Amino acid sequence: MTKQILIIGGGVGGTIVANILARRLHHNEAEITLIDSTGKHAYMPNWLYMPFNQVELDSDLILRDERGLLNKQVHLVHGDVVRIDTQNKELTIRHGKPVHSSTTETNEAIHTYDYLVIATGSRIVPSDLPGLSENTDKWNHFYSAEGALALRSSLEQFNGGRLVIAVGGIPYRCPPAPLEFTFLVEEWLTKRGLRDRTEIQYLFPLSRVFTIESVAEVVTPMLEERHILYSTFFNTSGIDGEKKIISSEEGEEVPYDLLVMIPPHRGAKVIELSGLGDEQGWLPTDRHTLEVKGQKNVFALGDATDLPVSKSGSAAHFEAKVLAERLVAALHDEEPHNGNAEYDGEVMCFLETGYNKATQLVFNYEHPPRPPRPSLYYHMEKQLFNRAYWFIVPQGLV
Numbered sequence: 001m002t003k004q005i006l007i008i009g010g011g012v013g014g015t016i017v018a019n020i021l022a023r024r025l026h027h028n029e030a031e032i033t034l035i036d037s038t039g040k041h042a043y044m045p046n047w048l049y050m051p052f053n054q055v056e057l058d059s060d061l062i063l064r065d066e067r068g069l070l071n072k073q074v075h076l077v078h079g080d081v082v083r084i085d086t087q088n089k090e091l092t093i094r095h096g097k098p099v100h101s102s103t104t105e106t107n108e109a110i111h112t113y114d115y116l117v118i119a120t121g122s123r124i125v126p127s128d129l130p131g132l133s134e135n136t137d138k139w140n141h142f143y144s145a146e147g148a149l150a151l152r153s154s155l156e157q158f159n160g161g162r163l164v165i166a167v168g169g170i171p172y173r174c175p176p177a178p179l180e181f182t183f184l185v186e187e188w189l190t191k192r193g194l195r196d197r198t199e200i201q202y203l204f205p206l207s208r209v210f211t212i213e214s215v216a217e218v219v220t221p222m223l224e225e226r227h228i229l230y231s232t233f234f235n236t237s238g239i240d241g242e243k244k245i246i247s248s249e250e251g252e253e254v255p256y257d258l259l260v261m262i263p264p265h266r267g268a269k270v271i272e273l274s275g276l277g278d279e280q281g282w283l284p285t286d287r288h289t290l291e292v293k294g295q296k297n298v299f300a301l302g303d304a305t306d307l308p309v310s311k312s313g314s315a316a317h318f319e320a321k322v323l324a325e326r327l328v329a330a331l332h333d334e335e336p337h338n339g340n341a342e343y344d345g346e347v348m349c350f351l352e353t354g355y356n357k358a359t360q361l362v363f364n365y366e367h368p369p370r371p372p373r374p375s376l377y378y379h380m381e382k383q384l385f386n387r388a389y390w391f392i393v394p395q396g397l398v
């Protein structure tokens, strides 16, 4: 009998899984349905460049229709999953265009599954920090396309003073991004003749400037060379937007003229509402098989999980191959057997260091990254990848 595979989330992880499954499974074996709240696919790495006027809001480098990225065999439902019921193996979808479902009066549809893949990503929750509301007129960020555009205006109006970049909580998406922004903004200020009039300070919650020690060791001297101040053990306790002060639980108060904040992150609301996640809404996930712990035939990948790896598109990408392999094997009643059968924590990403240079971070659960000397080569590779992404990654071709 044809099995129903439901995938929640049309970001990096969900899209790759759907496309690999569509290629590997015969349509008599499985019907693959992907549900996404937006019907769009966002490529967040390019948000980093928006504050510096290098990518536009309407650019197709940052947002495309999900349908155009999916194999024709994948059904796409544009709707919000509002409840996941793993006991009865069903999802409640609001405002969705129903496919194989029983519609109810409240414009909600119930979809049942044999296998469920949760790829709902993460969300920023500024209100988790006192003083940091959704309204960004007292602070800035680049963790949404609109936020990055507003930050561009703030930078255009900035005429020197204290520029503070702060990480508001761990984990957050793309660990290198705040450091990349710091290096890029230092270059931007220098080129505009504002560097001499600006003090840049980077605030980070841990005992070093980056989550991974081997990277912190490479990056710290670079901050020092560029006269960028940094404070570690700075766990933000709140912001006073009127006085323009950011405070830490450790008792420090840092004044600013322009604050660029990485807001606290949580898992998707539906995970919380369905009682499936931990206190931050991350799904307890087996680090090798990607099964959601305590659930049958439920898998998770990407930012939605509690895995001890970077919340990154790269991790979601490597995990998607493993997850698809395991699902194909399960449908064929076989043991997963090729090299993709277990996730080993693999991540590969770049870290822009400014002035057309970048380094590369390659690591897994066992081996920390050994970043090479920053060079034009890695910067160009990142630029190329940020364009090639749309043609090779969501399709699961690499």
Ligand SMILES: Cc1cc2nc3c(=O)[nH]c(=O)nc-3n(C[C@H](O)[C@H](O)[C@H](O)COP(=O)(O)OP(=O)(O)OC[C@H]3O[C@@H](n4cnc5c(N)ncnc54)[C@H](O)[C@@H]3O)c2cc1C
Binding pocket: 008, 009, 010, 011, 012, 013, 014, 035, 036, 037, 038, 039, 040, 041, 042, 043, 044, 045, 046, 047, 048, 079, 080, 081, 082, 119, 120, 121, 122, 142, 143, 144, 173, 174, 177, 268, 269, 270, 301, 302, 303, 304, 311, 312, 313, 314, 315, 316, 348, 349, 350
């Ligand atoms: C500024 C910035 C720069 C970054 N740079 C890099 C980089 O250089 N390299 C890198 O590897 N990563 C980078 N990342 C991180 C990367 O973008 C994310 O880690 C990645 O997108 C996670 O993929 P995902 O599939 O888990 O989730 P997402 O891509 O976030 O997709 C989740 C999807 O689920 C959908 N969804 C959520 N809830 C529901 C629901 N209830 N019902 C239906 N649909 C739902 C959403 O609409 C969304 O489409 C960056 C992130 C940011 C913010």
